[in-house]
Amino acid sequence: MLEIRNLSVAYGKIVAVSNLSLTVNEGEIVTVVGGNGAGKTTTLRTVSGVLKPRSGEILFKGKSMVGLSPEAIVTRGISHSPEGRMIFGRLTITENLKLGAYNRKDPSGVKSDMERMFGMFPVLEQRKSQRAGTLSGGEQQMLAIARSLMSRPNLLLLDEPSLGLAPLLVEKIFDVVVELRNEGVTILLVEQNANEALRISDRAYVLETGTVTIEGPSTELINNPMLRAAYLGLD
Amino acid sequence: MTINYIMQQLVNGLALGSIYALLAIGLTMVYGILRLINFAHGDLMMLGAYVSSIFISATILPILFAVVIPTLLMALMGLIVERTAYRPLRGAPEVAMLITSLGVSRLLQNSTVLVLSPQPRAFRLPGDLTQTMNVGGIRFTQLDVLTFLLVIALMVLLTLYINRSKTGMAMRASSENLRAARLIGINVNWAIGAAFVLGSALAGTAGFLWASRYGIIDPFMGFLPGVKAFVAAVIGGIGSIRGAVAGGVILGVAEIGFVGFLPPEFSGYRDAFVFSLLLIVLLVRPNGLFGKSEVERA
Amino acid sequence: MKSFLTRKNVVLLGGIVLLVVLLGVADATLNNYYLRILQLMGIYIVLTASLNLTNGFTGDFSLGHAAFMAIGGYVSALLTMPLAARALQLADLPAWFQEFAMPFPLATVLGGLLAALVALPVGLVVLRLRGHYLAVMTLGLLIVVKSLASNWEPVTRGARGLSGLDSATTLWWAFGWAVVTVFVVWRLVHSPFGRSMIAVRDDSVAAASRGIYVFQIRLIAFIMSAFFGGVGGALLAHQLTAITPPTYSFDLTFLIVIMLVIGGSGSVTGSVIGAIIMTIVPVILRDLERRFELPGVSQIIIAAALIAFMIFRRQGLMGSREMHPSTWFMKKPATPVSVDAPQQ
Numbered sequence: 001m002l003e004i005r006n007l008s009v010a011y012g013k014i015v016a017v018s019n020l021s022l023t024v025n026e027g028e029i030v031t032v033v034g035g036n037g038a039g040k041t042t043t044l045r046t047v048s049g050v051l052k053p054r055s056g057e058i059l060f061k062g063k064s065m066v067g068l069s070p071e072a073i074v075t076r077g078i079s080h081s082p083e084g085r086m087i088f089g090r091l092t093i094t095e096n097l098k099l100g101a102y103n104r105k106d107p108s109g110v111k112s113d114m115e116r117m118f119g120m121f122p123v124l125e126q127r128k129s130q131r132a133g134t135l136s137g138g139e140q141q142m143l144a145i146a147r148s149l150m151s152r153p154n155l156l157l158l159d160e161p162s163l164g165l166a167p168l169l170v171e172k173i174f175d176v177v178v179e180l181r182n183e184g185v186t187i188l189l190v191e192q193n194a195n196e197a198l199r200i201s202d203r204a205y206v207l208e209t210g211t212v213t214i215e216g217p218s219t220e221l222i223n224n225p226m227l228r229a230a231y232l233g234l235d
Numbered sequence: 236m237t238i239n240y241i242m243q244q245l246v247n248g249l250a251l252g253s254i255y256a257l258l259a260i261g262l263t264m265v266y267g268i269l270r271l272i273n274f275a276h277g278d279l280m281m282l283g284a285y286v287s288s289i290f291i292s293a294t295i296l297p298i299l300f301a302v303v304i305p306t307l308l309m310a311l312m313g314l315i316v317e318r319t320a321y322r323p324l325r326g327a328p329e330v331a332m333l334i335t336s337l338g339v340s341r342l343l344q345n346s347t348v349l350v351l352s353p354q355p356r357a358f359r360l361p362g363d364l365t366q367t368m369n370v371g372g373i374r375f376t377q378l379d380v381l382t383f384l385l386v387i388a389l390m391v392l393l394t395l396y397i398n399r400s401k402t403g404m405a406m407r408a409s410s411e412n413l414r415a416a417r418l419i420g421i422n423v424n425w426a427i428g429a430a431f432v433l434g435s436a437l438a439g440t441a442g443f444l445w446a447s448r449y450g451i452i453d454p455f456m457g458f459l460p461g462v463k464a465f466v467a468a469v470i471g472g473i474g475s476i477r478g479a480v481a482g483g484v485i486l487g488v489a490e491i492g493f494v495g496f497l498p499p500e501f502s503g504y505r506d507a508f509v510f511s512l513l514l515i516v517l518l519v520r521p522n523g524l525f526g527k528s529e530v531e532r533a
Numbered sequence: 534m535k536s537f538l539t540r541k542n543v544v545l546l547g548g549i550v551l552l553v554v555l556l557g558v559a560d561a562t563l564n565n566y567y568l569r570i571l572q573l574m575g576i577y578i579v580l581t582a583s584l585n586l587t588n589g590f591t592g593d594f595s596l597g598h599a600a601f602m603a604i605g606g607y608v609s610a611l612l613t614m615p616l617a618a619r620a621l622q623l624a625d626l627p628a629w630f631q632e633f634a635m636p637f638p639l640a641t642v643l644g645g646l647l648a649a650l651v652a653l654p655v656g657l658v659v660l661r662l663r664g665h666y667l668a669v670m671t672l673g674l675l676i677v678v679k680s681l682a683s684n685w686e687p688v689t690r691g692a693r694g695l696s697g698l699d700s701a702t703t704l705w706w707a708f709g710w711a712v713v714t715v716f717v718v719w720r721l722v723h724s725p726f727g728r729s730m731i732a733v734r735d736d737s738v739a740a741a742s743r744g745i746y747v748f749q750i751r752l753i754a755f756i757m758s759a760f761f762g763g764v765g766g767a768l769l770a771h772q773l774t775a776i777t778p779p780t781y782s783f784d785l786t787f788l789i790v791i792m793l794v795i796g797g798s799g800s801v802t803g804s805v806i807g808a809i810i811m812t813i814v815p816v817i818l819r820d821l822e823r824r825f826e827l828p829g830v831s832q833i834i835i836a837a838a839l840i841a842f843m844i845f846r847r848q849g850l851m852g853s854r855e856m857h858p859s860t861w862f863m864k865k866p867a868t869p870v871s872v873d874a875p876q877q
C-alpha cells in the first residue's frame with residue numbers, strides 16, 4: 001500500500017533521513033523503532049507532505065505522493081497522528097474532531113464517524129464540548145488518534161502514541177491500534193516502546209541515523225539479540 | 236472638571252478606541268497565525284479612506300457606499316497583498332516577513348502619492364452626520380453613534396463567523412498550531428487568506444471612520460494608527476480577537492484621557508505615551524492584559 | 534616588523550591610501566552637488582555598519598537607529614552652534630551655555646557618547662524583549678525621541694529646529710568616521726566577542742548553555758550601535774546645517790534598514806556595499822522622478838526591490854560572506870586565510 005524508495009530528507013544542511021526504503025502492505029501493522037534523532041518523525045512528516053524529500057520516491061496505492069500538499073495527501077487516504085499529539089487545546093473536542101474531517105464533503109458521514117469515535121473513546125463524548133486542553137495526556141492522545149481517523153484513512157501514521165502514558169493507558173492505546181487494524185486500517189507505527197509495538201505488529205524496521213539497519217517480521221526482531229540489547233531494554 | 240467633560244472625553248476615547256479595535260482585529264488574526272506584524276495594515280485603512288472619499292460625495296446613499304465599497308475593496312486588496320508579497324515568504328524568518336511588510340507599506344503609500352497626490356485632501360461628511368446631539372449634557376454626533384453601531388455589528392458578525400464557520404474553526408486551529416493544522420490536512424493557505432480578507436475588510440471600514448472623524452486624509456495617514464493598533468492588540472493579548480477589541484478600546488480611552496486630562500503641554504507626547512503603555516504591559520504582563528498564558532494553551 | 538607587513542595589512546594600507554587619493558581627487562574636482570552625495574555615502578556607511586551590530590550580528594532587529602541619530606544630532610548641534618546663532622535661538626538656556634562653542638570633532642564624539650548613554654537604560658529594558666516586540670519597542674523609542682524633539686521647546690526649538698550650524702561635515706570627516714566605524718565593527722565581529730554575538734543570534738539558548746553572557750553581549754552590541762548611530766546623526770546635522778524633528782524620521786531608519794538588508798545583514802562588507810548602492814540608486818531614481826514628474830516613483834521602485842529581495846534573495850547581496858580584498862590578488866581561491874575568515 002505504501003512504498004518508500006531511497007528516501008532522503010534534510011533540514012538545511014542536516015541530513016535527517018538518507019536512502020531509506022520501507023514498505024507497508026495493506027492490512028498490516030508495521031512498526032518502526034529507532035533511537036532519538038534516528039529520523040522516524042522526519043520520515044512520517046515527509047510521507048504526510050509537510051516536508052519535501054531531497055530525493056527518493058513515495059508511492060501510495062501505486063501513485064507518487066511526492067510534491068502533493070498535505071491536504072491532498074489526507075484526501076488520498078493517509079492520516080497522521082503526530083508526535084506530541086498536537087491537539088488544538090483551545091478548541092473543543094468536537095471541533096478537534098471536525099477539523100480531522102476538514103477535507104470531507106459528506107456531512108452525514110462525518111457525523112456518523114463522530115459517533116463512532118465517541119463509541120470507541122467514551123471519555124471524549126462525556127467532555128465533547130470542553131476545551132481539548134483540559135483533557136489528560138492519555139485522553140489527548142486518544143483525541144489525536146480519533147482526530148486522525150476522522151478523515152477515514154486507509155493508512156494511519158502513528159508517531160509515538162504511547163509517549164508519556166501510564167502502563168494501563170499504553171495497553172489501551174495498543175488495543176485500539178489492533179482494533180483499528182481489524183477494522184481494515186493499515187498502520188505504520190513509530191514507537192520507542194518497542195517491546196509492545198513488536199508484539200502487536202506484523203513486520204518492523206529498525207532505523208539508525210536516518211537509514212534502515214534491520215528489517216523483518218516482528219516475531220524475528222523480538223528475538224534479535226542486537227535489538228534486544230539496544231531497544232528492548234532486555235538482557 | 237465636570238462630569239460632563241469626563242463623559243465627553245469618554246465618548247471621544249471610545250470612538251477612537253473603536254477604530255483601533257477594528258484595525259487591531261486584523262493585526263491580531265494575522266499575527267496569531269503567521270507571527271507577522273503587518274506594518275502595511277494601517278495603509279489599507281488609508282486606501283480605504285481614499286476609496287471612501289470618492290463615494291462620500293455620491294448623490295444617493297453616500298454613507299452606505301462610503302462604508303461598504305472600501306470594505307469590500309480592501310478585502311480584495313488584503314488578499315492580493317497576501318498572495319503576492321507574503322505567501323512567497325511562507326516559512327521564512329520573522330524578520331524577513333516584517334521587512335517585507337514595511338516594504339508593502341511604502342509601496343502602498345507611494346502608489347497613492349503617484350496616482351493621486353502627496354497633498355492631503357479634505358473628507359467631507361454629509362452635514363447631518365456631524366450634527367451634535369445633546370443627551371443629558373453629553374454632546375455627541377450622529378457619527379459617534381454610527382461608529383459604535385457599526386463597530387459592534389461588525390464585531391458580532393466576525394465573532395460568529397470565527398466561532399461557528401468551518402473556516403473560522405480552521406483559522407483558530409492554525410492560530411494555535413500552524414504546523415499541526417497543516418499536518419492534519421487543514422488548508423492553511425485558505426485560513427491565512429481568510430484572516431487577511433476579514434482583517435483588511437475591517438481596515439477598509441476603519442478608513443471611512445477615521446476619515447470622517449478627522450476630516451482630512453493623506454497617503455501617510457495610516458502607518459502610525461496601524462502601529463498603534465498593533466500596540467492595542469499586544470496590550471489586549473495578541474492572537475485573541477476579544478483582546479484586540481479590549482486593547483483597542485483601552486488604548487483609545489487612555490490616549491484621549493492623556494490629552495484631555497493633563498495640562499496641554501503634555502499633549503505632544505501622546506504617541507510617546509502609547510508606547511510607554513506598551514512597554515509597561517510587555518514587561519509586566521507579556522501575554523497582554525487578557526492573553527492566555529502559554530501553559531493554558533497546552 | 535615582519536608580522537606587520539603581512540599581505541593583509543599591505544592591502545589594507547593600500548586600500549586606505551587609494552581611498553585618500555580618490556577622496557582628494559573628488560574633493561578637488563567635484564561640484565557641491567556630487568560632494569554632498571559622497572558625504573552622505575560616508576555617513577550612511579557609518580550608520581549601516583553600526584546598525585549591522587544589532588540587526589545583523591546579534592539578531593536584535595531594531596527600528597530605532599534614527600532615535601540615536603537624533604540624540605547625536607541634537608546634542609552635537611547644541612554644542613557646536615555658533616554663539617551668534619545660539620543667542621538668537623536658544624536665549625532661554627543658562628548663561629554658561631551661551632559662552633562656549635565646542636569644536637565639531639569633540640561634539641561628534643560627545644553626541645555618540647550620549648546616544649550610547651541613553652542606549653544603556655533603554656537596552657536594559659527593551660532587550661528583555663526579542664523579535665517583533667523588540668522591533669516595535671525600538672520604533673517606540675524613535676517616536677518618544679521625536680516627541681521630545683518636537684516638544685522640548687527651550688532646547689530643541691520644537692518644530693522650528695536648530696539652524697545656522699557650521700557646515701563642518703567634510704568629505705574627510707564623513708569618510709574618516711566611515712573607516713573608523715567599519716574598522717571597529719570588523720575587529721569586533723571577528724573577535725571572540727563577535728563569535729559570541731553570532732552564537733547568540735543563531736541559538737541564544739545554546740549560547741547561554743555554553744556559558745555565553747547572552748544579555749550582556751546583546752546590550753554591548755546595542756550600545757556600540759547607538760554610539761555610531763549618534764555619530765552618524767551628528768555628521769548628518771553638520772552636513773545639513775539645520776535639523777528639525779523630521780530630519781530623523783522613520784524614513785531614515787527604514788532607509789538604513791534597506792541598505793543593510795540589500796547589502797546583507799551579517800556581513801560587514803555587505804553593509805558597506807548596501808550603503809554605497811542605496812546612496813546612489815535613490816539619487817538616480819529621484820532625478821528620473823523629477824524629470825518625468827512622477828512623484829513617489831523612486832520610493833515605489835525601492836520598496837518593490839526590497840520586497841523582491843526578501844522573496845528571491847533574502848540574505849542580501851553578500852549574505853554573511855565577506856569580501857576579502859586581501860584575497861583578490863591571490864592566484865588560488867583562498868582557503869580561509871586567517872582568523873578573520875567568517876565563522877559559519
Ligand SMILES: Nc1ncnc2c1ncn2[C@@H]1O[C@H](COP(=O)(O)OP(=O)(O)OP(=O)(O)O)[C@@H](O)[C@H]1O
Nearest residue numbers: 011014015016034035036037038039040041042043
Ligand atoms: N526542524 C528541524 N530542524 C533541524 N533539524 C531537525 C528538525 N527536526 C529534526 N531535526 C533533526 O533531524 C534528525 C532526525 O529527527 P527526527 O525528529 O526525525 O528523529 P526521531 O527519530 O523522530 O527522534 P525521536 O525518537 O527523538 O522523536 C535529528 O538529528 C534532529 O535533530
Ligand SMILES: [Mg+2]
Nearest residue numbers: 040041042083
Ligand atoms: Mg520523533
